[in-house]
Amino acid sequence: MVQKPSLPKGTRDFGPEAVAKRNFIFDKIKACFQYHGYLPIETPVMESLSTLTGKYGEEGDRLLFKVLNNGDYLADVNQEDLSQKNSNKVISQISKRGLRYDLTVPFARFVAMNRNEINFPFKRFQIQQVWRADRPQKGRYQEFYQCDADIVGSDSLMYEAELIEIYNTVFTALNLPVEILVNNRKVLEGIAETIGAQNLFIEMTVAIDKLDKIGWQGVGAELLTKGFNHDQIEKLTKILDITKLADLEPWLVESEIGLLGIEELKTLHLYLDKISLDQDVKLDLKLARGLNYYTGCILEVKAKTAAMGSLGGGGRYANLTEVFGLSDVSGVGISFGAERIYDVMEELNLFPPNVLAQPQLLIITDDDCVLDGFETAYKLRKAGIAVDLYPSPAKFKKQMKYADDRKFAFVLIIGIQEKEQQKYALKNMVTGEQIAISWDELIVKFSK
RNA sequence: GUGAUUGUAGCUCAGCUGGUUAGAGCGUCGGUUUGUGGUUCCGAAGGUCGGGGGUUCGAAACCCCUCAUUCACCCCA
Incomplete structure (x- = not known):
C-alpha cells in the first residue's frame, strides 16, 4: 500500500x-x-x-x-x-x-x-x-x-x-532595519525590590514582557492574580515608563542590586559611545526575557x-x-x-x-553530437567556466524549455550544422538573439 | 497544555438548502509537418473529496471520533 x-x-x-x-x-x-x-x-x-x-x-x-x-x-x-x-x-x-x-x-x-x-x-x-x-x-x-x-x-x-x-x-x-533593545536583569531585580516584590520577581518579568501585546490593563490584571497589590502596580507603571537611565536612578537608590545594574548599563554605554551604529539601540525596561539563566544585561532584536x-x-x-x-x-x-x-x-x-548560484550556460545537442557536447562541457569547466549539459538529444523544443525553466542565461547549441562549420550557436535566452561563435570567442565571453 | 480555523487534482480554489458519470485556472505530458524556450492553438493524463464510523433511498456536503493544517494564547527564535 x-x-x-x-x-x-x-x-x-x-x-x-x-x-x-x-x-x-x-x-x-x-x-x-x-x-x-x-x-x-x-x-x-x-x-x-x-x-x-x-x-x-x-x-x-x-x-x-x-x-x-x-x-x-x-x-x-x-x-x-x-x-x-x-x-x-x-x-x-x-x-x-x-x-x-x-x-x-x-x-x-x-x-x-x-x-x-x-x-x-x-x-x-x-x-x-x-x-x-x-x-x-x-x-x-x-x-x-x-x-x-x-x-x-x-x-x-x-x-x-x-x-x-x-x-x-x-x-x-x-x-534589514531592526531595533536592538537593551535591559538588565539586575535593574529589574532592583525594581522588584523597590516595589517590595522581590519574591515575585519571575512573575513580574513574565508579566511586563507582555506589555507590548496586552497593554497595562492586561498586565495589571495578571499581576493582581499573581499577588501584587494596586500600590505596587502603580509604582511599577511609573518606573517602567522611564526611558533614560538618569531618571531611573533615584528610584533604585535603596536597592544595592538595582544600582549595580545601572552601573553596568552605564559602563556599556561608555563602550557604545565609542562606536557608531546604523541600527537603533534602545534602553527598554519592559524587556525581561523568559530564560531564567540570565543575570545581567539582556538583549533582544525586533524587526522595525x-x-x-x-x-x-x-x-x-x-x-x-x-x-x-x-x-x-x-x-x-x-x-x-x-x-x-x-x-x-x-x-x-x-x-x-x-541567490541561487548556478551556471549561466547550458549545452544542448542533437543526435549526432551528444559526445561532442560532453567533451565541450568538460573543456569549458576545465577552462574555469561553469556549465551544465542536457543529458540526451531530446527535441530542441524540450531542451530549450528546460533551459528556460531553469533560467539559464545562455544556451550553447552543438548540432551537426555547428560541427560542420566548426562553430557553436550561442543563444541569449533573454533577448532571443542567436550568434555563431568560435571556441576562442566563447572562452573570452564567459571568462571573468 | 488551552481556544478557534481549515482539509476536494501536483498547486490555488469552485461545488447553492444532501440528488445522476466531482469542476475551473495554473502546472505536467503529448501534438501543432521532423533545429529553438519564454507568447498561439488542439488534446491527454491526474481525485479512496484527510481517515474511520454513523444518519439517509442517496453524503464532498449533516452528526460523532480521529489525524493533519493554519492562527491566537502560554512561552519563545
Whole structure:
C-alpha cells in the first residue's frame, strides 16, 4: 500500500532556492562572527536529558523533545508509576536523552567538560538546529536554526558592546532595519525590590514582557492574580515608563542590586559611545526575557518593518556552568533566529535576485553530437567556466524549455550544422538573439 | 497544555438548502509537418473529496471520533 507522504508538525523541507537564501543569511552571520574572533564548535543533536532539564524554567521543560530509550524500554519501569499513568515519573525512566532546546546550555556543558583545554576568554560560534515541542504558528517552528555567538570566562562589559555591534553589523549587511533593545536583569531585580516584590520577581518579568501585546490593563490584571497589590502596580507603571537611565536612578537608590545594574548599563554605554551604529539601540525596561539563566544585561532584536516576534536575543549569564561543576565563569552571548530572519526578509523582498548560484550556460545537442557536447562541457569547466549539459538529444523544443525553466542565461547549441562549420550557436535566452561563435570567442565571453 | 480555523487534482480554489458519470485556472505530458524556450492553438493524463464510523433511498456536503493544517494564547527564535 502506498502511503501519503507528509511532514511532522512544525517542520519543513527546504528546496534549492530556500537553501540558497538561508545560506545567504548564514554566510553574513558567520563572516561577522569570524571577523570578531569567534571559533566554530558543534555539539550533538541529542543531550542527556539531565543536561537540559531545569535550565529553561518549567515551561521550557515541557517543550523539550524526549528521545525514547532503545531496547525494551518498559522493562525496568516502576509498575506503580505506570499503572497510575504518572507521565512525569515514567518519562525519566524511559527517556534518558533529549533534543537540544537551544545552543547555550549545550555550550555551557561543553565548556564545563573541556575547561582544561579552553583558553579563556573563549569565544565560540555555533550554527545548528534546535527543537522545541511547541505548537507551530507564524514564525514558530518545532525545528529551527539558531546562530549563536558566546563568550565565556570574562565579565567585561566590552563583550556586551561587541555583541550589540555584531547585531548591528549583521542586520545592516542583510539590509534589514531592526531595533536592538537593551535591559538588565539586575535593574529589574532592583525594581522588584523597590516595589517590595522581590519574591515575585519571575512573575513580574513574565508579566511586563507582555506589555507590548496586552497593554497595562492586561498586565495589571495578571499581576493582581499573581499577588501584587494596586500600590505596587502603580509604582511599577511609573518606573517602567522611564526611558533614560538618569531618571531611573533615584528610584533604585535603596536597592544595592538595582544600582549595580545601572552601573553596568552605564559602563556599556561608555563602550557604545565609542562606536557608531546604523541600527537603533534602545534602553527598554519592559524587556525581561523568559530564560531564567540570565543575570545581567539582556538583549533582544525586533524587526522595525514587519510584524514578527524577536529575531534574536541574548544576555549575560553569570552562573550557567556552575550546575555542571564549573563556578566563577561568566558568559554572555547572543542568538540569531535564522528562520524568522528568513521569513521577514522574504516578506520584505530583501533577498538578492540571483541567490541561487548556478551556471549561466547550458549545452544542448542533437543526435549526432551528444559526445561532442560532453567533451565541450568538460573543456569549458576545465577552462574555469561553469556549465551544465542536457543529458540526451531530446527535441530542441524540450531542451530549450528546460533551459528556460531553469533560467539559464545562455544556451550553447552543438548540432551537426555547428560541427560542420566548426562553430557553436550561442543563444541569449533573454533577448532571443542567436550568434555563431568560435571556441576562442566563447572562452573570452564567459571568462571573468 | 488551552481556544478557534481549515482539509476536494501536483498547486490555488469552485461545488447553492444532501440528488445522476466531482469542476475551473495554473502546472505536467503529448501534438501543432521532423533545429529553438519564454507568447498561439488542439488534446491527454491526474481525485479512496484527510481517515474511520454513523444518519439517509442517496453524503464532498449533516452528526460523532480521529489525524493533519493554519492562527491566537502560554512561552519563545
